[in-house]
Amino acid sequence: MPHLDDDQLEGVRGWLIDRVHEHRLSPTQRRVVQHMLDSMPQVAFASTIDMAEAAGVSQPTVTRIATALGFTGYAEFRNAARDAVLSATPPAAAGAGSTSATTPGAALAHERQNLRTLEATISSDAMRRAVGLLADSRPLGVVGLRVSAALANYLGYLAQRIMPDVHVLDDASALDDGLTQLHLDGATTLLVFAMPRYPAATVRALVRARELGMTTIGVVDTPLVPFADLIDVRLVAPVGQDLVFDSHAAAVTLSIALLEGVAAQDARRTRTRLEAHEERVGEWEHRTP
Numbered sequence: 001m002p003h004l005d006d007d008q009l010e011g012v013r014g015w016l017i018d019r020v021h022e023h024r025l026s027p028t029q030r031r032v033v034q035h036m037l038d039s040m041p042q043v044a045f046a047s048t049i050d051m052a053e054a055a056g057v058s059q060p061t062v063t064r065i066a067t068a069l070g071f072t073g074y075a076e077f078r079n080a081a082r083d084a085v086l087s088a089t090p091p092a093a094a095g096a097g098s099t100s101a102t103t104p105g106a107a108l109a110h111e112r113q114n115l116r117t118l119e120a121t122i123s124s125d126a127m128r129r130a131v132g133l134l135a136d137s138r139p140l141g142v143v144g145l146r147v148s149a150a151l152a153n154y155l156g157y158l159a160q161r162i163m164p165d166v167h168v169l170d171d172a173s174a175l176d177d178g179l180t181q182l183h184l185d186g187a188t189t190l191l192v193f194a195m196p197r198y199p200a201a202t203v204r205a206l207v208r209a210r211e212l213g214m215t216t217i218g219v220v221d222t223p224l225v226p227f228a229d230l231i232d233v234r235l236v237a238p239v240g241q242d243l244v245f246d247s248h249a250a251a252v253t254l255s256i257a258l259l260e261g262v263a264a265q266d267a268r269r270t271r272t273r274l275e276a277h278e279e280r281v282g283e284w285e286h287r288t289p
Contacts (some may be wrong), residue, residue, distance in 0.1 A: 007132070008070075009041070011084075012036050012040050012044075016033065016036060016037060016081070017242070019069045020241065021241065023068055023070055023281045024241075025065070025068055025241070026056070026068075027245055030241070030243070030245075031055075031244050032061065032062065033065065035054065035055040036055075045155055045217065046078070047084065048062045048063060048074050050058050054267070055115070060211075063235035066228065080279050083161055093288075098162070104243065105239055105244055107243050110242050111240050114237075114239070114240060114249065114250045115250055117238055117252060118237060118238070121236050122254065123155070126234060126260075127258075127261070128234050129233055130191075130217045131261030131262055132264050132265070133189040133217060133233065134189060134258060135163075135261075135266065136187060137184060137187050137189035139186065139188075140167070140187065141167050141182040142156045142190075142192075142193075143169045143175070143190060143191070143193065143205050145170060145175075145195040145199045145201055145202050145205075146199050147171050147195055147246070148193035148195045148199075148202070150248075151193040151255065152169075152170055152191075153168055153170060154252065154255060155191070155193075155255040155259065155269075158255075158288060159269035160260055161277050162263050162273050162274065164269075164273075168181060169205075170180065170285070172199065175201055175204070175205050175208075176204075178248070179205060179209060179212060180212070183213070187214060188214060189214060189215045189216075189217060190205075190209045190214045190217070191217045191219070192206060192209075192216060192218050193216065193219045193251065194218055194220050195219075195221055195246065196246065197218075197238060198223055198225065198226075198227070202206050206218070206227060213279060216230065217232065217235065219235050219251055219254060219255075220235070220237070221237065221238055221239045222236060235251040235254060237254045239249040
């Protein structure tokens with residue numbers, strides 16, 4: 001087995017990271033890939049049995065990871081990894097100059113890139129249209145299911161500080177009733193967070209919103225989501241895929257930018273509501289004696 005210096009090792013890891021970024025992996029698969037990154041270059045010469053035992057998963061799981069990365073099977077993956085190790089070519093050097101692929105440092109580097117990508121969304125006509133639609137809808141409905149529920153509740157919590165009537169719908173079983181009530185109460189816009197993996201109920205909510213005549217705004221990870229035709233205004237916030245679970249830093253930043261725009265639409269209302277909130281802060285904020 002060849003000995004690789006640090007730069008060569010980073011190059012080989014970069015080769016695998018590039019494959020991961022090109023394909024969608026489950027959290028379990030990402031955990032195994034992290035083990036592969038830690039085990040470079042040995043993984044390029046390991047059997048499925050060795051890899052499964054070392055990572056604490058089944059052999060079929062290892063094989064599925066290889067196919068998920070675009071190979072016909074583990075043998076082809078191992079041959080490609082072996083070629084990368086033996087040649088130690090830094091096209092893999094796509095990874096060169098970045099922080100270690102196995103640490104959160106690499107994830108932070110890619111998050112910075114995601115945030116730079118977000119600049120195009122925030123300065124777009126779609127963003128300006130979304131702000132106007134959100135500001136004009138009363139009440140405002142915000143949908144987020146499963147992992148997207150955290151994003152919906154985050155925006156909803158802060159939106160209530162500057163808007164008079166905000167409803168967060170994060171329960172799939174009550175979604176249809178909630179959408180119907182929003183419509184009856186006069187809602188004209190529905191904001192939907194749809195991060196991978198996309199719940200079927202989220203897509204049904206978009207269909208229902210269309211039936212009710214509401215304009216849909218979707219915060220999505222890619223403009224190519226399979227239900228793009230159900231979204232009137234698409235706002236793209238890329239997800240970080242380097243660690244076991246997705247990172248939604250871009251979506252959080254986009255949420256704050258949306259609220260900033262909404263706040264500016266009615267500055268007097270915003271000021272009045274924020275001042276009223278500040279008057280109550282002393283009742284719950286912890287203060288050092």
